[in-house]
Amino acid sequence: MIHKSEINNQLHSPAPKSRSRRGKHKIFIGMAPGVGKTYRMLEEAHQLKEEGIDVVIGLLETHGRRETAEQAEGLEIVPRKQIIRGGMTLTEMDADAILERAPKLVLVDELAHTNVPGSPREKRYQDVEVILAAGVDVYSTVNIQHLESLNDLVARITGVVVRERIPDRLLEEADEVVLVDVTPETLEERLQEGKIYAPEKIEQSLANFFQRRNLIALRELALRELADNIEGDAKACTPAGQFCNIQERVLVCISTYPNSVQLLRRGARIANYMNAKLYAVFVDNPDRFLSKAESLHVETCEKLCKEFGGEFLRVPSYNVSKGIAEVAQKYGITNIVLGETRRSRWELLLRGFLAQQLMGLVKHIDLHIIATDKTPD
Secondary structure (H helix, E strand, O other): OEEOOOOHHHHHOOOOOOOOOOOOEEEEEEOOOOOOHHHHHHHHHHHHHHOOOOEEEEEOOOOOOHHHHHHHOOOEEOOOEEEEEOOEEEEEOOHHHHHHHOOOEEEEOOOOOEOOOOOOOOEHHHHHHHHHHOOOEEEEEEEHHHEHHHHHHHHHHHOOOOOOOEOOHHHHHOOEEEEOOOOHHHHHHHHHOOOOOOHHHHHHHHHOOOOHHHHHHHHHHHHHHHHHHHHHHHHHOOOOOOOOOOOOEEEEEEOOOOOHHHHHHHHHHHHHHHOOEEEEEEEEOOOOOOOHHHHHHHHHHHHHHHHOOOEEEEEEOOOHHHHHHHHHHHHOOOEEEEEOOOOOHHHHHHHOOHHHHHHHHOOOOEEEEEOOOOOOO
């Protein structure tokens, strides 16, 4: 398990008479259905109950999984609300009943679920926010593919457009995030053993969403998302001026020289080796007018950067080294990629070498000076 922070001490404290405080939110996240998020949530709930904490189940989805249903035994369940829709009786989590029951902690499965039309709120996470605002602590579960910002990427990876999504801020605002992680091989074994879906759905799942390459990519997304989350918390606690970057980030410095295309390709390879995010920056002098050829060259670099999955930054500045240094600090860059200088010896004597200037402006960042062909790409 990978934890963002610990809130057990607060959970173990007696409930205050007045619930003016906001409840604590702990999210169990995984790469796909079947990794064990709900089971882990129930397991922790039992431990807290044994320690005297008032725990109830607000909403549980077992999906027919025997082990999950057995793990829920012994925990109080708040009855679901019944909603009549189109002549059918449907059920949803009853947030009002949970608030009336006023437990110390409530368990809510499948945070991204869309409620039945006619419910007080459209999404289950909105019900959770109401419960938290009332001072009740919440444990919830969600899969990485349900994050709003990852929707397009997940669709490209898996070919599946995820309709039920949650805003990224829920992870950012959570008091604790726990990654429930298993290997793709273990998840495939669970699927084949009928521990995730009914037997008639196994082959279809293995051929679609549960393909090995999909699971590997989704697992990496989950690990990266939590690393970003941890890094954000660490930076918030780090004194100004001190270094705190957990993930590798590569910044390629683009100029109007044709060899910038080669430089960008090399930077993309470095980022790929490091499993790092790629950025490219062009420092645009406000007093310098770019020719049509130079403008087209910068546009080509921007397009290529995006094809590599990177982010292109165009920064106005009268000082190239300071512009690069400011970008490096803002985006948490760990590696800067530069091309070898094309300045004359006289220019170097007057203005200095860009790499030397950067070394005086940035700390804890590796500089890569790449030799490129002299001829245009």
